[in-house]
Amino acid sequence: MRLDVVTIFPEYLEPLNVSLVGKARARGQLDVRVHDLRQWTHDKHHTVDDTPYGGGPGMVMKPEPWGEALDAVLASGEGAPVIVVPTPSGVPFTQQLAVELSTKPWLVFTPARYEGIDRRVIEEYGDRVDVREVSIGDYVLAGGEAPVLVMVEAVARLLPGVLGNAASHQDDSFAPGPMADLLEGPVYTKPPEWRDRTIPEVLLSGHHGKIARWRRDQAFRRTVRNRPDLIERADPAAFDKHDRAI
Numbered sequence: 001m002r003l004d005v006v007t008i009f010p011e012y013l014e015p016l017n018v019s020l021v022g023k024a025r026a027r028g029q030l031d032v033r034v035h036d037l038r039q040w041t042h043d044k045h046h047t048v049d050d051t052p053y054g055g056g057p058g059m060v061m062k063p064e065p066w067g068e069a070l071d072a073v074l075a076s077g078e079g080a081p082v083i084v085v086p087t088p089s090g091v092p093f094t095q096q097l098a099v100e101l102s103t104k105p106w107l108v109f110t111p112a113r114y115e116g117i118d119r120r121v122i123e124e125y126g127d128r129v130d131v132r133e134v135s136i137g138d139y140v141l142a143g144g145e146a147p148v149l150v151m152v153e154a155v156a157r158l159l160p161g162v163l164g165n166a167a168s169h170q171d172d173s174f175a176p177g178p179m180a181d182l183l184e185g186p187v188y189t190k191p192p193e194w195r196d197r198t199i200p201e202v203l204l205s206g207h208h209g210k211i212a213r214w215r216r217d218q219a220f221r222r223t224v225r226n227r228p229d230l231i232e233r234a235d236p237a238a239f240d241k242h243d244r245a246i
């Protein structure tokens, strides 16, 4: 998969060199290219923002550098990428969207600063390629670089061969399937006793059916406690199907 990021803070994307994403890059599974938006400015001060039409506080990112940057990035590859525009006013970034994006060969991210990018840029590229405006949560950050790190990590770990054990993301909270609306329950490792705290007996039983049922019950309890909204939208028939399978 190829990933391009256009930003005024290329150094903010340095974490893409470490851990899972860094290793995927080193193995050639991910081709990540970070571009400095200011290279597509032509004035002495490399200006990327201006005052908003209609007045109001804050600055807006100018369309010209973004247009030149995106033209250059789009012309540098085969086919059409999906352009992901981080914005608090976008659709929520969910595991389902991460799964969908992980099937695309090429993603271009456009993290903004100030009050965001001149609307005409989104319209211009929306007429040419698939443009997604995406929010990572109901809060406002100073810029889109942290959302890009979040989205890239969520997508990259779903790519074939990136996680050591491919099955590990299939049991995650929100993973598509019958348990998609349940959070993952608690997890334990050795030693069996730590500070007088033991682990639930059932996990030592070796009985796969009982363990799966216990995990499902724990997941259900945790979801009721932490995310009642998920339980409300959950399909009870899907839980039944899951239980019949174990």
Ligand code: SAM
Pocket (backbone or CB within 6 Å): 085, 086, 087, 088, 089, 110, 111, 112, 113, 114, 115, 116, 117, 134, 135, 136, 137, 138, 139, 140, 141, 142, 143, 144, 145, 147
């Ligand atoms: N005025 C904008 C609004 O209220 O929707 C907020 C702009 S914010 C200060 C600057 C940039 O940070 C956004 O254009 C976007 O790139 C990024 N950003 C901030 N919060 C975000 C979020 N929750 N999800 C995705 N991107 C976000």
